[in-house]
Amino acid sequence: MDNLNLTDNSRNIEFDDNDGGPYEDVVGTGILLKRVIKEGENDDVKAVDGDIVKISITYHGLGNSTPEEITFTLGYLLNIEGIELACKCMNVGEITLFKIKSHLAYGDVGVTEGPYNIPPNHDLVVQIHLISIVGHQNFLLDDTPVEELLEQFKTIRGRGKFYFQRNEIDRAMFVYNKLLNILQEVTINRCDELLLLEMSILQNNLASCYYKMDDYRNALKMSTAATTINPKNIDFVYKHLIILENLKLYEDGIIFIKKAIINLPSEGIKLERKLNQFMRYKKEIDNSQREIFRKMMG
Structure with missing residues (x-):
């Protein structure tokens, strides 16, 4: 059960809730x-x-x-x-x-x-x-092979996904935050690229959790961290743009998209469309602000 390996190796004691005294x-x-x-x-x-x-x-x-x-x-x-x-x-x-x-x-x-x-x-x-x-279990031992660490992290991270898919966001965040805190300690002395990529996955997952809770500022914080470590992850990039758009941070979005076009040339056409969209939104905001200022001065 719960994605764990099961084997039958124990004698069952017959259950009788009326026998055996109080709880x-x-x-x-x-x-x-x-x-x-x-x-x-x-x-x-x-x-x-x-x-x-x-x-x-x-x-x-x-x-x-x-x-x-x-x-x-x-x-x-x-x-x-x-x-x-x-x-x-x-x-x-x-x-x-x-x-x-x-x-x-x-x-x-x-x-x-x-x-x-x-x-x-x-x-x-x-x-x-x-x-x-x-x-x-001690993840902080320096002699633990990176591959073994990543396998263990993947298993536990999968449990976070289980909770996220059930909409048990608090439990999903508990799992992701615990792993992220461990990785932050591990990478102080072991600056391994694969460990950093695992960190970016956890940050991106936390961004999804915060977004689902309508906590867009913390979603942005985690998404920014994830895309900083892993700027070529397409899913991370588009999720970051969704958060920026939700917060109406169009200028930040324009800067981000221009960098993403360089990092992800295969996404050039889609990102150009996004760039035009953000520039249009920014222009609308600028025009609205100018109109408000004009009325105030008039």
């Missing part, structure tokens, strides 16, 4: 409840962001109660928030039943991918066995 309110608001079925090994060891955890998970009430084994890194929303929070409050070896409110799961959209069909606004009941904390 504990994990965060104090009723959005995540837990009932321990089997105690774990060590109360002092809890998973934290960046830890790679291996769990066996069973979804109850969805027509498929087969346990599935998954391994993922905490802190990047590679799984739903409720499951990430659940893993952080468990001990290794523990088996626990959780009730997760829908806004910590698949919200008002639901999900139809994979073996489950989760309706909108559906509260989940899941059984989790925290098998092990496999290790800790």
Whole structure:
């Protein structure tokens, strides 16, 4: 589920919500409840962001109660928030039943991918066995090959796209911003062209998020950063022009298009049309301002 590799390797404990005692309110608001079925090994060891955890998970009430084994890194929303929070409050070896409110799961959209069909606004009941904390993900190690970093970033960035397509913009931005902050640290000591291109993709994705939220100023800030790093990316260029046009920054647009024509000769005809369009808009604004000034002086 959730684009993670799944293998069946755990015994399912039969679910009976009337058996086993009361639930504990994990965060104090009723959005995540837990009932321990089997105690774990060590109360002092809890998973934290960046830890790679291996769990066996069973979804109850969805027509498929087969346990599935998954391994993922905490802190990047590679799984739903409720499951990430659940893993952080468990001990290794523990088996626990959780009730997760829908806004910590698949919200008002639901999900139809994979073996489950989760309706909108559906509260989940899941059984989790925290098998092990496999290790800790550290993107800042200087000896990590660039290709390996990019592969990991691509996987996590794909999760941001998953949220964006579901219109869960806040979650998409969380993923993109977290990766961008890591890349900004990584590139302090490793000024690699491929890493910079990955940074531009994240900036462009954030520009799309801000634009969808009608925050055009921050969209412009991110789009400017993306096109500065990667001025030959056609999609970035046209998205930047859409933002400039929305903000009526026609003079900035004219300057940008003239540079883009040099960088992207294959787009020359389309960009020339855009240039004429922006020049026409600017002329209309200038004429309007002159008319206002004339009336004020008259």
